[in-house]
Amino acid sequence: MEWEVRELLMSHTASEVREVNSPTLAIWGARDRHVDAEQELSAFIDSKHTHHRGMIIPGLNHLFQRSKLGRIEDYPSDGPTMQDPAIELITDWILNDTDLLDLETYG
Numbered sequence: 001m002e003w004e005v006r007e008l009l010m011s012h013t014a015s016e017v018r019e020v021n022s023p024t025l026a027i028w029g030a031r032d033r034h035v036d037a038e039q040e041l042s043a044f045i046d047s048k049h050t051h052h053r054g055m056i057i058p059g060l061n062h063l064f065q066r067s068k069l070g071r072i073e074d075y076p077s078d079g080p081t082m083q084d085p086a087i088e089l090i091t092d093w094i095l096n097d098t099d100l101l102d103l104e105t106y107g
Contacts, residue, residue, distance in 0.1 A: 029060030031070030
């Protein structure tokens with residue numbers, strides 16, 4: 001398990017996202033301390049895929065909880081995970097962006 005975590009932390013979204021051809025939604029909390037949201041979003045935008053959508057949500061941490069500092073030790077007191085607007089964004093993407101695609105193209 002330790003090598004998997006290390007590998008995950010060493011991954012490079014920029015090179016990996018260019019390989020993805022299927023519709024993809026990527027969201028980050030602005031107070032996420034696990035990843036550099038700005039860097040990840042930049043790599044996502046640079047991929048130039050028309051069916052990729054990404055955004056950073058202000059005030060949310062890695063678990064999409066409303067958070068003042070985004071620290072891991074605050075997770076238990078930051079409240080429920082997956083708060084709006086993350087839920088709203090995901091729902092909107094599923095309902096509006098994915099149903100218009102020709103799924104055979106993305107197989």
